[in-house]
Amino acid sequence: MLKLTILLSFFIYPLLIWAEQKALIKDIRYYEISSGVRVVIESTNYVEFTKGQLKNPDRVFFDIKNAVLNKDIKKEIFLNTQEVFRIRIGQFDPNTVRFVFDLNSSHYNLKVITLEDPFRLVIDVYSQQSSRIYEQKEKSLLKRKIVIDPGHGGKDPGAIGPTGLQEKEIVLDIALKIKEFFKSDPSYDIILTRDKDMYVSLEERAEIANKAEADLFISIHTNASPNIYSKGIETYLLNWTDDEEAIRVAARENAISVNKMRQLKGELGVVLASLEREAKRDESIKLASYIHTSIVESLKKSFLRSDNGVKQALFYVLIGAKMPSVLLEISYISNPEEEYLLSQDFYRTKIAQAIAEGIINYFSKSDRIKKVKYTKNKVIKVKKSNGYINKKRTHL
Ligand SMILES: [Zn+2]
Numbered sequence: 001m002l003k004l005t006i007l008l009s010f011f012i013y014p015l016l017i018w019a020e021q022k023a024l025i026k027d028i029r030y031y032e033i034s035s036g037v038r039v040v041i042e043s044t045n046y047v048e049f050t051k052g053q054l055k056n057p058d059r060v061f062f063d064i065k066n067a068v069l070n071k072d073i074k075k076e077i078f079l080n081t082q083e084v085f086r087i088r089i090g091q092f093d094p095n096t097v098r099f100v101f102d103l104n105s106s107h108y109n110l111k112v113i114t115l116e117d118p119f120r121l122v123i124d125v126y127s128q129q130s131s132r133i134y135e136q137k138e139k140s141l142l143k144r145k146i147v148i149d150p151g152h153g154g155k156d157p158g159a160i161g162p163t164g165l166q167e168k169e170i171v172l173d174i175a176l177k178i179k180e181f182f183k184s185d186p187s188y189d190i191i192l193t194r195d196k197d198m199y200v201s202l203e204e205r206a207e208i209a210n211k212a213e214a215d216l217f218i219s220i221h222t223n224a225s226p227n228i229y230s231k232g233i234e235t236y237l238l239n240w241t242d243d244e245e246a247i248r249v250a251a252r253e254n255a256i257s258v259n260k261m262r263q264l265k266g267e268l269g270v271v272l273a274s275l276e277r278e279a280k281r282d283e284s285i286k287l288a289s290y291i292h293t294s295i296v297e298s299l300k301k302s303f304l305r306s307d308n309g310v311k312q313a314l315f316y317v318l319i320g321a322k323m324p325s326v327l328l329e330i331s332y333i334s335n336p337e338e339e340y341l342l343s344q345d346f347y348r349t350k351i352a353q354a355i356a357e358g359i360i361n362y363f364s365k366s367d368r369i370k371k372v373k374y375t376k377n378k379v380i381k382v383k384k385s386n387g388y389i390n391k392k393r394t395h396l
Pocket residue numbers: 151152158159167220221222253
């Protein structure tokens with residue numbers, strides 16, 4: 001018996017070491033970049049890989065060495081983009097995970113880089129042609145999933161205006177109008193975190209977007225201030241801020257005190273640092289810029305509303321979202337004039353349309369450089385990515 005135990009441990013021990021060293025392929029994500037498609041393969045630790053190309057039909061494959069596949073990963077993903085028809089994923093042999101890209105054309109370029117923490121293999125497949133012949137076709141095939149989050153609801157009315165108008169009602173109506181706006185467009189799938197007067201926790205809201213694997217998360221609110229003269233439009237990104245006004249806005253939306261908000265810096269520093277790396281941040285800035293510009297231009301023209309710029313603050317509702325996300329403060333419900341406007345259907349329709357147009361602009365292929373006011377003095381320039389990976393930027 002002793003002999004058997006020794007013998008078994010002799011075999012099991014190296015097996016355990018071997019098992020420990022294997023990387024687990026955790027996740028595969030993909031999204032469109034301006035000239036092609038980007039696929040991100042995430043693993044628990046560093047992996048080596050080889051790639052190969054095959055003809056008839058055109059395909060390219062990646063063998064990830066010493067790796068095993070997470071069982072939750074789909075074995076087949078249909079991208080239906082101009083370049084990539086489908087990705088097939090499988091445990092090729094006990095030590096190798098193989099990704100096969102079935103291509104739509106032999107005219108493609110490939111760019112592969114690796115990033116760490118967590119380890120990611122980033123594969124860009126992009127068109128050799130400068131102009132994308134199939135752009136229209138591609139647009140019609142790609143479905144954009146947008147999660148619209150009308151703030152508050154149910155037992156939480158949000159901010160209340162001088163005549164009793166409730167934030168939860170206004171933002172729900174705007175969210176429903178945005179959904180309506182995209183109803184006839186099959187390339188957009190609009191998901192609401194609530195479509196009636198019900199309470200949804202801040203954590204649940206981002207989770208709805210994560211579960212849906214949404215492309216964007218947009219939380220809609222009305223602003224409020226003890227100063228009844230405060231007015232205008234603000235768009236927020238998730239980040240730490242020293243701006244007192246932004247801290248006050250976030251404290252209200254997070255339903256915590258301003259003092260607690262100040263304490264959060266230490267507690268959430270690590271989370272934010274990792275977000276910075278994971279970097280939905282660049283895309284969030286771009287999204288904020290397009291939506292903010294669209295709302296400001298629309299309301300400035302018709303209602304002379306003021307542009308308070310794109311700012312940043314720690315909003316709980318944005319922390320869990322894995323995709324580019326922004327929080328909109330569409331007007332001040334505490335300002336009597338803006339409360340009146342918010343109570344009007346035409347004003348809410350105008351805002352809903354402007355948000356929808358901002359979303360469309362975000363996805364459009366424009367190379368225009370957008371300038372937006374950012375916090376008090378800074379100006380962020382948002383430029384559409386050229387489709388190549390810049391290692392210093394981490395928008396993966
Ligand atoms: Zn709110």
